[in-house]
Amino acid sequence: MSKIDEILSRYREGSHESLIPILQDVQEAEGYLSENAIVHIGSFLRMSTTKIFGLATFYDRFRFFPGGRVHIRICNGTSCFINGSAPVIAAVRETLGIEPGQTTRDGRFSYELTTCMGGCNEGPVLFCGDNYKTRVHPEDVPDMLAKLKSLSDLQ
Ligand code: FES
Numbered sequence: 169m170s171k172i173d174e175i176l177s178r179y180r181e182g183s184h185e186s187l188i189p190i191l192q193d194v195q196e197a198e199g200y201l202s203e204n205a206i207v208h209i210g211s212f213l214r215m216s217t218t219k220i221f222g223l224a225t226f227y228d229r230f231r232f233f234p235g236g237r238v239h240i241r242i243c244n245g246t247s248c249f250i251n252g253s254a255p256v257i258a259a260v261r262e263t264l265g266i267e268p269g270q271t272t273r274d275g276r277f278s279y280e281l282t283t284c285m286g287g288c289n290e291g292p293v294l295f296c297g298d299n300y301k302t303r304v305h306p307e308d309v310p311d312m313l314a315k316l317k318s319l320s321d322l323q
Contacts, residue, residue: 200231228282236271236278241295245284248291259309
């Protein structure tokens with residue numbers, strides 16, 4: 169039995185209200201929501217993959233690509249943008265050498281841009297692991313990523 173089948177066995181077939189918990193479980197188990205997983209879930213819930221994808225993209229927490237061991241979410245909402253998210257994003261891009269949605273070759277880092285994460289007064293905000301980092305300055309980014317790199321070596 170695949171991981172996804174095992175997850176689906178905990179839910180009632182055709183039960184649309186189970187969609188979000190299923191997506192959460194699958195993402196937790198697989199790290200992201202693959203196209204294959206969405207098709208599988210759609211068949212189980214009798215929902216179109218377009219509808220599932222549309223609903224899932226509404227929530228920032230879902231990811232549609234296999235991320236790095238360290239995955240960073242950078243808020244690019246209006247307040248964070250006004251508070252300087254663009255130079256922070258540029259610093260992350262330059263330090264890691266990848267674009268949002270990509271993963272570094274060593275599989276260590278990935279990042280994505282998100283909408284508001286609810287910390288508008290303390291922007292720019294980014295989220296990594298279980299931690300929010302607030303009032304991030306672009307000059308802090310190289311050190312922050314170096315620390316995260318050391319931590320990921322321990323994982
Ligand atoms: S706009 Fe970034 S936390 Fe609200």
